[in-house]
Amino acid sequence: MLGHMRQGEPGEGEGYSGRAGRRRFVVASVVSCVAIAVAVTHVLAPDLKIDNVTVALLVVAVVPWLRDLLNSIELPGGVRLEFKEAVERRIEAAERIADAALVGSGDDGPEADGGATALTDVRRLAAEYLEVRTSMFSGSARTQRMSGIFARLVRATQRLAAPDLDGWLTSPDGGLRLAAYARLYAVPDADALAALTDAVVKEPLAFGQYWGIHALDKVVDAVGVEDVPRGVVRRLEDCRPRGSDRVALLRRLIAKLHGLP
Numbered sequence: 001m002l003g004h005m006r007q008g009e010p011g012e013g014e015g016y017s018g019r020a021g022r023r024r025f026v027v028a029s030v031v032s033c034v035a036i037a038v039a040v041t042h043v044l045a046p047d048l049k050i051d052n053v054t055v056a057l058l059v060v061a062v063v064p065w066l067r068d069l070l071n072s073i074e075l076p077g078g079v080r081l082e083f084k085e086a087v088e089r090r091i092e093a094a095e096r097i098a099d100a101a102l103v104g105s106g107d108d109g110p111e112a113d114g115g116a117t118a119l120t121d122v123r124r125l126a127a128e129y130l131e132v133r134t135s136m137f138s139g140s141a142r143t144q145r146m147s148g149i150f151a152r153l154v155r156a157t158q159r160l161a162a163p164d165l166d167g168w169l170t171s172p173d174g175g176l177r178l179a180a181y182a183r184l185y186a187v188p189d190a191d192a193l194a195a196l197t198d199a200v201v202k203e204p205l206a207f208g209q210y211w212g213i214h215a216l217d218k219v220v221d222a223v224g225v226e227d228v229p230r231g232v233v234r235r236l237e238d239c240r241p242r243g244s245d246r247v248a249l250l251r252r253l254i255a256k257l258h259g260l261p
Contacts (some may be wrong), residue, residue, distance in 0.1 A: 003201055007118025036074050087117055090245055097147050098214070101154035118159035133174075133207070141239050152183035157176050166191055169199040178208050188222035201239045209241055213249040219254070233257050249260040 043055045061065055136142040156227075157163060157179055168180035177199060184192055196219055200212035216236075236254055241247055255261070 001069055002027060036062055077202075088248070091248060092170040094147060094210075095214070097151050098154055098185060098211075100149040115160040115163075118156050119163075122153065122160070122163075122179050123176075126173065126179050127147055129153075129178055130173075130177045133205070133261060143207070150178065150182055150207075150211055153179050154186045158186050159182035165189065166195055169195045174205045174208055177203065177205075178211065181211040181215040183210065185211065188215075188218040190219065190223045193219050193228070193232060197235055201235055206241075206243055206246065210243075210246050210249065213253060217249070217253050220253065220256065224260065228257055 009211065034080055036095050051202055118246060128231050129146055132142060132145045132149065136145065139141075158184070163180075165180050168176040168183075180196075180199070184196060196212065196216055200209060203209035233254070236257070237252065239250060
C-alpha cells in the first residue's frame with residue numbers, strides 16, 4: 001500500500017547522521033509504534049470495526065509525516081499520490097539531461113549542406129524513439145532510453161537551418177513531433193507558440209507531451225509572458241494531462257503566465 005522508499009539525498013552522511021537522518025529515524029519510529037498499536041488493538045478487540053471514512057482520515061493525518069520516508073503512496077484501487085518534492089526532483093533531473101545537450105562543442109550550428117545530414121539523423125532518432133516506446137515495457141528503463149534519444153534530438157535539431165516545425169508539430173508521427181519539441185526546447189521560436197500549444201494540448205503520447213510542455217515554457221519566455229495571447233492561456237488552463245510530472249509542469253507554466261511565484 002505504501003510506496004517507494006526515498007533514496008539518500010546528495011551530501012548526506014551514512015546512517016542517520018545529520019538532522020535529516022535523525023528526523024527520518026524519529027518519523028520511522030513513530031510510524032512503527034502506531035502500526036504496532038493498531039495491531040495490538042486488533043488482537044485485543046477483533047470485533048472492533050473501522051469504517052472507510054476513519055481509514056481515510058487516518059491516512060490524511062499520517063501523510064504529512066511520511067514525506068521524509070516515502071516518495072509516493074499507493075492507495076487501494078490503484079490511486080497513487082506522489083509528494084511534490086519527488087516530482088520536482090524527477091523534473092530537475094530530466095532538465096539537466098536536456099540542458100547538457102544544449103552545451104555543444106561549438107559545431108552544433110546549421111550545417112553547410114542545408115542540414116541534409118542532420119535531417120537524416122533527426123528522422124533516425126525519431127524512428128528509434130518510436131521503436132523503444134513500442135518494444136519496451138513502460139517504466140524507468142524505457143524512460144531513461146527515451147530521455148537519451150530526446151537529448152540527441154536536441155543536439156541534432158540545432159544543426160538544421162530551417163526545420164519544418166509546422167509539418168512536424170502536425171505530423172501523425174510521434175517521433176517527428178518529439179523532434180519539434182526538441183528543436184523548440186533548444187531554439188525557442190516565438191512564432192511557433194500557437195502551433196506548439198495546439199500540438200501539446202492534443203499530444204496523445206505522455207513522453208511527448210511532457211517535453212512539449214517544457215518547450216512551451218521556453219517559447220513563452222521568448223514571446224514574453226505579457227504578450228502571450230489570452231486564448232493560449234485558456235487552452236492550457238483547459239488542458240488536463242494525466243501523470244504527476246506533466247501536471248506539475250503545466251501548473252508551473254500557468255503560474256508563470258499569471259505572474260505567480
